[in-house]
Structures are given as structure tokens and as C-alpha cells.
Amino acid sequence: MPLCRLAIRSLLHSRSSLPKSSPTAPSQWPRAVQSYSTALEEGRRDESPPLPELDLSKVTAESSYLDFILGPKDGELPTTAPDARGQAGPGKEVKQRKPTAHQSSPRRQRLSKVPVRALQPEQPVKKDIRLIKSARTNGQSAPSRWTARKPTAREMQRIMCRRSANTNVYFARAHGRYFRTKHVTVRSGGILSGGFSSTWNTQFARIQRYYDRGQGEYMSSRLAPMLHGDAAKWAREAIADPEDGVPMMLGRLAGFTSHKRYYYWSQIALWLMYNEPEYMIKFLQETHTWPYPPVSCIDDSLRYLAMHFSHQKDAEQLQALSELFPLLADREKGGRLHIDGSFFRLLMPHCSHEQINEMYRAVKVHHVKVDWNTYLHFSTHFARSGHFEQALDALLEAKNADAALDSYAFRSNCATLLRNSIRQPAGLRVCMRIVDNLVKIGVTLNNQLCNIVMLNAVEAGDLKTAFSIYSSLVEHGLEADSYTYAILLKGCKSSIDDADTLNATIRDAIQHVNVTGQPVVATEILHCLAIHHKKHNPERAYEILVEAFGQLFDTNPLQQLGLLPSRAPGPESASQGTMPPSQQSMAIMMAMFLDHDFSRSRSAAHPYEVHRQFRALVDLNAEPFTSMIETDHISNCFLMTFIKTKKGLLYAAEVIKDMQREPPDSKAKQCKPTQQSWSIFLHGFSRHGLMKLAEQVLNYMRNKGIEPNEVTWNTLATGYASAQDMEGLLDVLRRMELDSVTWDEWTMNGLRKFQDQDRLRQEFERRRKVPQLDFTSDIKDSLGERLNTFGDDARRIEQRREDAAQGAADSPSDLAESGAQSYTPFN
């Protein structure tokens, strides 16, 4: 009984009882979405006025991002920068702040003296950054550094902060405007204040604004920081003098007391970031001495520089930044850096593995505060670059940093790690070891992770393992999904003779997933049937395939192409598939049809007619045909069919021609002939002994920027060998050597086609006596000499190429031989 009948029968009986694949249930949503919706509900319960609605339509190029976020009614927010005149003399601020920090007066009094001030003297002092009281109040005097924590939702309402859409950034109201701050600072001891941070934050927000991506758009402008005149002057002076600039600046800074020094440090830093970011790296490096600049300023600066340089696509500076980071992270007792994930995410693509590794080491050694997501970024990098020990290490760090093991991000990382492990030598064993480690950490293997391990096993050719994972997956109550079956079916292809396994797998797939709604699984079934029956049942293979196809997919496209036998549909056609066929399944059917022996059946369309029809449908923008031209698959199928006969070479040339021109009004982009396409085309000429034309094809493909590969070369060599053209054969072998293509099994078999093996051997002997022919000698030494030795040959090759090229233009005799009158395959 034909294999597909069995399978398809069971499909018919079980279809109604198939479990419907349920749409994504809310419980399966990523955690972030869940917490977001929880937050929304909390927000609703809150009595406080609702946040302004976000209306994308109101965003225009002119309107400021902040105004948009906050709504115009939220305050008389000027769209222009506040008057620089109004900016308070920052020096005064420091003076005012000082007593506040050290007073132990009651809280109320302290609050009133918070040194964030109105800028215009005529305006009443606003309560600019309202202070949050930390939950933890102890009586200790204020320590000298700031700590930060996120405010609660309620606190956020109170201080009128707004959280930006996608970053841990708050908007604090100050100076009558909203400004971006990295965090609302909560000082240890329960004292809260803007103080130093306020100045920094406000000014930093002005330069940072441009890179603040909310709603996926960059803000239209950034604002110059408003700085103390001296600071800007010094910075300018320092830059103007590359030799003594930095020592001069350092000397000036050193002359101040610590408060003032930090103040000027921050002013210079802001100026540099705005005007000379490249210089800022140097500045950070040079000022990294005890007592260190404030941690939060370093955090901000690093983040700003990373964003700036990545926006400028300045890889060099990004690398410099990555080398600066380990230095800055080492602060002894100067507080730990707190870096968010975006810093590393922006840097990593431009850094070498060593640089990334150094950053990772710095994070670990100097206890830089990072989110567990950051560890996952590192882990992903290590996994992709094949450093599995480190990848696992980073994964472990993430876990220690309280990563949720069942979160999407964590699992995704495990998946990357597992999937990439197969690219290692002995990949499957590496993969299994990683599985062991993950389980030890406490990760539970879910469906997806099992699928990946199965896929790895399949790719390693270990079907036994793949199937045993499958059965234990079922035993453990996990549900095999469409991926699982697609992977298993892919495995079946490597032992396609095993009809029992194939049959059982198809049956299982039909039973457990709705194959009529899963194009990939359906395509895999189709492909398995195609390979199996082509081998074991060649006469009826196409017929069987048509039947299977009809039960899975909509057969209209097949009819449009003229691929269906004209006989009336049988009684079984009651169970027609309705899925629009995928390009892959169409390609399978078309390849199968084209592979069919047509000499017997008169009713079937000629491959050339199918091709014509196909192109016509493409021109009509009919799917799935149109999107099929975006890859070379189907064109290559046609090519392979056409080159079988000498006459078909004309058709093949037509295919190549079609591939090189863009069809009119097509929605899809035509794929140009690839290395593979050209190789097939070349094979067409070489197999029919038309070596001159084959050489032409080689010329043409190279002119189009496609270089031959070992398949192309072997094809050419086999062609010359079959044509008993020793001269040509040796010539190809020499060109292969120049191209550093090594001989393989195909080359050897090709050479056997040359009948006069003795002569060939003699020729090899003769050439072997030339010492430079020795392949094993040091390439560096021999290459130049080899080129000299083959100078004559190289010249002959050139001559031959020219001949071939000329042949294209003015020797139609070869072309006439293939039946062409006006032979212009190339554009």
C-alpha cells in the first residue's frame, strides 16, 4: 500500500478530533507584558489623576518630545529652552547645599532648604523636585554619596515624575519644565534632595535629550548645557592645547575642595560631552584618580557616550569606550558603577571578543551593579562566538542576580546557547553537557528547548537520540508541537529508506498537530514522500505526490501551472486541502513534475510550457508564484531540467536571462543568478561537450561578480576529461590550484573520464618534477615562484579566456551546434 494513502487516510479520520491549536493564552504572555498590565490595573485603582494619553497623531517634527509625553496642559511648559539668564549661578547652589547636607534639623526644615531653586528671581520658588521620603529612616548623618532607587507608582504620582516608555528613566519636574533624570535620588538616611544631582541631571538631560528614544523616534534636537563660564573656558583651553591641556585642567581641579572640584568636574564633563565627545573619553580616563568623580555621573557619561558614538556609527570610539570601561569600573572604595544593559548592548557589536571579555571580567571583579539582563547580553555574545564556558558562566551570574529562570529572556538565552553548541566540533556532546548544566541550575526543559536539542541531534545525524528525546518528551507530559514534527520529519530524510519510521512519524504528526493548518509540517511530509517515492516508486511518485498535495493544500496553483493530470477528480477529492501552498511545497511539486519522464505521457505539459506559464503568472503578480522568484530555488529547478538535453540549453539560457531582469510591476524582487545557478548552467554546456561555451559561462559569471566554487571547477574539469581534451583538463586543474581549490572525490572521478590515463599520468609525472609544484611546501615561499613557473600557463589561460570571450561575439558555429540562431543569453 502506498505510503501516502495510509497517512492521508488517517488524516481524514482524525481531522475532526484534532485539538485546535489555541491562540496565545494570556498566561503564556511574556512576563513583561503581564507586569505591565498589572501596573495598568494598579494605576487605575490609584486615586490620582490619570497620566496623559499618548496620542501619536500629535507628534510632529516640530513638537518637542517632552511636550508630547506630558501634554501641553500639564504646565505652562515653554517649548523653547528656558532663558539662560534665568539659570542660577551654580556656584551659589553649592554653597547653599552645603549646610543642608550637614544639618541635623527637623525634616520639614530640611525640605524647605532643598537647594533646587527657581531660576528667575521674580518668580516664586517652586517645589521643583519634590522629595520622596525613603522608607528606611535611620538617624545617621548623611553619608557622602547618593543612592538611588526607583520610586513606587504612588511616589511617582506625587513627585510628578513620568516614566519613559522603554527605559528606566524618569521625568522630573524642575525649573518649571520636565527633565529627564536617570533616577530620582533618594539619599541614605532618608534625606532626599536634588542638590548636586539636580544640577547634573538637569544639564545632562539637555544634552541627552537627542538620544532619548521614546516612541521609536529620536527627538528633534538637543540643547546646549548651560554651564558656568569658567568651566567652558577651561575646557576650550585644554582642548586647544593637546600637550599640556589635560595636566592644566587637572591642576585646576586639584586646587579645589572636593565639592567644588566635583562641581567643576561635572561642568567640564558636560561641556565635553556636548562639544567634544571624543575628548571626553580621555578626560574620564585622566580624572579617574582618588577621590573619584561621583558614580552616577560616570554612569551617565558612559551611557551618553555609548549612545552618541553608536548613533555616529563610530566603531573606533566605541571600542575606545569598551577599553575605558574596565578602568573606570575599578574604583576601590569610590562606589560601584551601575550600568544599564543598553551600554553593553550598544558597544558589543563593534567590539572584539577580547574587549567584551575584558568588560565582562571588569563587571565581575569590580562588582559593577548590572541587571541580570546584562549578564544575558554577555551570555548571548559568548554563545554566538562559541565561548561556551563563559556563556554558561554569564548565565550562572544572571541566575545569581535573580534572573527569572522561566522568563522569556532567560529561555531565549538558553536556546541560543544550545542551538549554537552544534556548530562546535563534537557539537552534540557539547549540547548535552550544556543541558546537564542548565538542569543543574534549575532550568526546566520546555518544549522549545527540547526541540532545539532534537534538531541538534538530527543535524548531527543521530536519529536515535532525536527520537528518544521525542519519546521522553511525551512521557514527561510535554506536548510535541509542529516544530517537533517538522524536526523529526527532517530527520527522517536522512534515512529515507526506513518506511516504517517515516510512516509512523507522519502518522504521529497528523494525529497531534493540525497539518492542514501548518504549512511547514505539511511541506516536510510532502518532501519526505517525494524523496521516498522517487527512490522506491518512481513511476507513480508524481501521482502519489499530487494526491497528498491535494489533501494538504489548495491545488489551484498546480492547475494554473498545468501540472495536474486532466482526468476528472476522483471520489477522494472530498477532502481537499485549503491552505495556500507554500513556495517550498510548490517547488517540491514542480521539481517532481519536471523530473518526471515525459516521453511516456503525452498529456503532460512540456517543461518549457510550464516555465512559460510560471513566468506569465509571475508577471500577473499571482501568488505564490511571484514570491518564488525571490530566491534561486525554482529557477535552479528549471535550469536542472533544461540542461538535460542539448536543445534544452536554449531554454536554460532563457531562465538565466529571466533571472537577470526585473519583471515589470512585480511586487517581488527577482533573485539574480547565484553561484549555484551559474554552476548548473555551466554544467549544461560541459556535459554536452560544449567546452568553449562552458568557459564563456565562467567568464560571464565572473563578470557578474560571482566566483566559481569547487562544484563549478569540478564540473568544468569533468567536462574536459569527458571530451578527452587533455590540454583543457590540465588547464582547469592549474586554475583550480591558483584558486586554491583542493581536489576531492568528485575531481578524481571526473579525471577517470579521461580515457588515456597513461598519458595523463605521464603529464603529472612531468609536472611533479618541477619542485614548486609541491603542495606541501610552505605556501608563503612557493606562491611567488609558482606563479613564475606557471607564467607560461597563466598566459595560455588568459589566451584561452580571450578566445572564449571572442567566441561569444563572433563565432556562432558553436552556438549553431546547440540549435541557436540568435543566441544572446546574457544581458
Place this chain on the structure above:
DNA sequence: TCGGCTATGA
């Protein structure tokens, strides 16, 4: 984070 179609031969 996981899955589908194409090339050289006896």
C-alpha cells in the same frame, strides 16, 4: 529561542 524547497555521478 526551534522547522520547509535547488547544484557535479557511476
